[in-house]
Amino acid sequence: MSDATLVVVAAAGLSAAAMGAVAPARVRVRAAALFTWAACGAAIVASLAVVSSGRPVALHTSRILPLTGVTFVLDPLGAVFVIATAAVAVAATIYWIGYASQGLSTRTAAAILPLFVTSMLLVPAAASVATFLWLWELMALTSMLLVLVDHRHSAHARSAAQWYGLMTHVGAAAILLALVMLATHAGGQSFAAIRAHAGHLSPLVRNIAFVLALVGFGSKAGMVPFHVWLPKAHPEAPSPASALMSGAMVNLGIYGIIRVADGLMGGGPSWWWLTVTALGIVSALFGALHAVTSTDLKRLLAYSTADNMGLVLIGVGASGLFAASHHLALASLAMVAALLLIVNHAAFKGSLFLAAGSVQVATGTRDLDRLGGLLRRMPVSGTIFLVGALAISGLPPLNGFVGEWLLFQSLLHGLPASNLAVDVAVPAAVSALALTGGLTAAAFVKAMGIGFLGRPRSPEAADATEVPPAMQLGAGLLAGACVVLGLAPMLVIPALTRATAVILPGVGRSLRGGVQLELTNAHGVVAPALLALSLALGVGVVVAGRRLLRRQIEVRRAEVWGCGRRLQTPRMQYTATSFAEPLQRVFDDVLRPDQDVEVSHRVESRYFVDSVAYRSTSEDALERSIYRPAVSGINWWGRQARLVQNGSVHRYLAFGLVTLVVILLVIT
């Protein structure tokens, strides 16, 4: 039955793309969205069947791709990713219906978006090298085209798409090398054949394949130092597309690492996982720091994606480390935590990107320093953003809390280890996790406080109105998922445990419970629903107390104290830049901000200032120190080639003559 659902997924997805391409403009987006929902629905049905039974479904046909055929096996690990992708895709396409008046409604865009969704739904089910690479490439190309949708209006979009295209193709080349290397050694290109042969691989081949896969999939997951495309492409892509890219596509990078390293090669030595953990720590800290200092709302979210993927990588790395040192129960717990973080990230980052898109539609800007007071003007979108911000900051009773709690638990229980590597890695990961949590909270206090509270800092923000209901619904669905997952994480944990069993077979459940979440192999209990209840009670007591007190105290409304200055405008409020300034100063060495104050004087006297201009940009330090030299090196190489190939026919004739003479000399 279920292999038919995979066909339905592909068929519905392709029909959605066809609808987008041929349907008349009036119904185009709705028709494409409808078929996309059908594809997502079928994918969810198939995946739920897989995670509830634990039995994978397979589909092989040699009729589609010549020579290799197409092989699909949807196992519980893939199914978890499919469900997360499908959930984000349903919300993003509902949002898309409302967004269509703002763009993304051209024939090309309406055909590409469903294609992108379909490729993401099928990537986790691909079970042969050719199928996987084919779908992976389709996913990369369609998402690149979605970044390019606004290319006529924005030069940034063109440059972002260039960066993204370059990074994703360097990554795809690495993945291609890794998988082809494994396939040649296994003598067959299906994942089953590779897995069966994994034990006979030489360590050198395994190590090279792992490093290549880590680079390739890491560049898709936004792992530092391959993250540079994230803060460029996510802000420039239209919001439904950026929600899909950040909520669903980057997850597949993590999927790739887990699938190749654990699934195909059956785990590896501890240095693999130390590398993964170290890169995860760096990504988490670097992403969080840049998120704190970003003033562009979607750029902030993009950096926070790098930060969250870093946390997931810490979980994946810790799981591998524990497995390498034979602590299988802990390894399973860490992997469940990593998968839960991925599911959570899909929910809250999807809703945050969609809410940020609503802000952009309503005000025409993403610059936090020009926003403000939006919670009153856009109550629904503002509340959605608030829920997402609380969830991503890891506060109970929302889903981010449970994920981070599990990750902390798995790391802390791994502490008295016999292995020196684990002894070093785990405390480093725990402290990085703590610092990242704080920085993320600061970043989202900034986004929420500056963007949605206070007074509007520009006329556009002052005139903002609530977005169409479809956009509210799309973003609201994911925010609702944050709340549900936060209150009842046990809804998804059995599925995640099944998924973990794919790579760590024979390890029992690491968690049990209904209302309470209890670790089975270690000491640790949390009850998110009870936490939420006590939180609600606490808030109730405070509100009631305030109301009682307010009756006794007379409240006088006075002007905001601004040091007595006469001209007070909303521009003089705390801005995103000023909020981040102390942290930017502390982390000066990492962020390397570029600041410039220019004072011009009146002609009459130096003592009268005409204007003061302040400019502060915090460029990505890694981009400046690694990528800029690389790009200029390539450019230099190109210029050298131009010295030879300068387009002059005379010179080419001279080359021919010289070559002829040299050949004659050599022959004689």
Added chain:
Amino acid sequence: MSLRSVIHTLHRPGTATEALPAPIAGNVPDAAKSLSGSLALRHVDAGSCNGCELEISSAFGPVYDVERFGVRLVASPRHADAVLVTGPVTRNMSGPLVKTVDAMPQPRLVIALGDCARDCGMFRGGYGVEGAVGEVVPVDVSIPGCPPHPEVIIQALRGLTNR
């Protein structure tokens, strides 16, 4: 100096500094009665020649140390019980002075310090002068002198804190 006498000196505050000026009796505004011996002051220079400021810093300095009577300077009118205004109120400062007084929670006091604050002194009629403090905001306590001696300032403030 023996240890004993050091402890003795520390134990009896005031003996290591200038002699205590007695508080001015009577004429205490109603608002001062709720201060309970603690007075947070916000200082506003409304156009002073800075003579009064020198005496204020002297009063808060180690020699006179008015803080031992429960008076301290704060950085915002939101934290203040009283505003300490010096100088004649200039045109530029009259708006900020009104805003400062308005920003203070009630009950609040306005203290006009120095002759200029009381009646504009030698600046009366100047083109940039709006008037004395009392002509801009209601004044509760006036401290005379050009500039007032720190002891006079302390006397007036002790009258408010009642310590």
